[in-house]
Amino acid sequence: MPKPLEVTLPSDREVRVVRSFNAPRQLVWDAHTKPELIKKWMLGPPGWSMPVCEMDVRVGGSYRWRWRSDEDGKEFGFFGTFTEVNKPARIAHEEHYDPGDVGGAMSTEPALISNDLTEKDGVTTMVVTMRFPSKEARDGAVSTGMTDGMEMGYVRLDETFAAVA
Amino acid sequence: MNKSAALDATFAALADPTRRAILARLATGEASVVELAEPFAMSQPAISKHLKVLERAGLISIGQEAQRRPRKLEVKPLDEAVDWIERYREIWAANYERLDALLEELQAKPAKRKRKKT
Numbered sequence: 001m002p003k004p005l006e007v008t009l010p011s012d013r014e015v016r017v018v019r020s021f022n023a024p025r026q027l028v029w030d031a032h033t034k035p036e037l038i039k040k041w042m043l044g045p046p047g048w049s050m051p052v053c054e055m056d057v058r059v060g061g062s063y064r065w066r067w068r069s070d071e072d073g074k075e076f077g078f079f080g081t082f083t084e085v086n087k088p089a090r091i092a093h094e095e096h097y098d099p100g101d102v103g104g105a106m107s108t109e110p111a112l113i114s115n116d117l118t119e120k121d122g123v124t125t126m127v128v129t130m131r132f133p134s135k136e137a138r139d140g141a142v143s144t145g146m147t148d149g150m151e152m153g154y155v156r157l158d159e160t161f162a163a164v165a
Numbered sequence: 166m167n168k169s170a171a172l173d174a175t176f177a178a179l180a181d182p183t184r185r186a187i188l189a190r191l192a193t194g195e196a197s198v199v200e201l202a203e204p205f206a207m208s209q210p211a212i213s214k215h216l217k218v219l220e221r222a223g224l225i226s227i228g229q230e231a232q233r234r235p236r237k238l239e240v241k242p243l244d245e246a247v248d249w250i251e252r253y254r255e256i257w258a259a260n261y262e263r264l265d266a267l268l269e270e271l272q273a274k275p276a277k278r279k280r281k282k283t
Binding site: 005019021022023024027028030031037040041042043044045046 | 256257258259260261263264265266267268269271272
């Protein structure tokens with residue numbers, strides 16, 4: 001069984017997510033870079049689809065993701081530019097939140113997201129590091145819905161509830 | 166406060182270790198400002214400042230007793246924050262579980278996979 005999602009806060013501006021997959025890293029890479037594969041798993045909340053997934057995977061190339069609610073047709077998404085592409089080991093991109101008609105603040109400065117893949121004994125470990133322009137931006141990401149920033153609130157609550165429980 | 170602003174206030178209030186420690190202390194029962202200040206190397210006014218933040222976020226309230234004015238924990242905003250987080254944690258857990266299944270499927274029939282240059 002793959003290890004569960006592991007989340008840490010390496011600094012005030014960062015969130016790190018670690019997850020292992022029982023697959024060679026080339027496959028994990030494909031699943032994160034090929035639109036037809038991404039659309040199969042990165043679906044968001046139940047009742048949401050991912051109608052837009054455009055990926056131009058090269059340094060300086062751009063990407064655009066959009067999710068749509070089946071219920072009311074509301075949309076939101078992310079878009080940005082790839083800053084590093086080192087297949088199949090590392091990919092990094094600048095990310096902007098696109099509030100669409102769901103809401104939340106449009107980011108003025110992008111977050112920097114990197115994704116490092118290492119493979120050992122057929123298991124690929126993925127380390128996603130999200131660096132926000134400021135602590136406020138990181139904290140703000142928590143309130144915008146399905147951003148990666150949500151993980152940080154989770155960690156914080158974990159600490160609190162470890163004490164409270 | 167709308168829901169999003171309330172969550173902002175909750176998360177901001179929880180972002181400080183002293184305030185988390187205060188909440189942990191209050192989870193064991195109500196306490197006066199003096200009692201809350203005790204375990205910290207901090208002045209009473211400094212503690213009061215933290216209590217103000219917690220109070221504004223609705224995480225604590227002030228008890229009836231006029232003399233001690235004890236603080237007590239309010240769990241509702243914490244519950245709401247947990248619900249919110251749990252929802253998004255589930256979304257990502259579900260995403261990665263779908264990815265697990267997809268990776269398994271891709272490995273099961275490697276011949277059918279079309280390699281596209283990326």
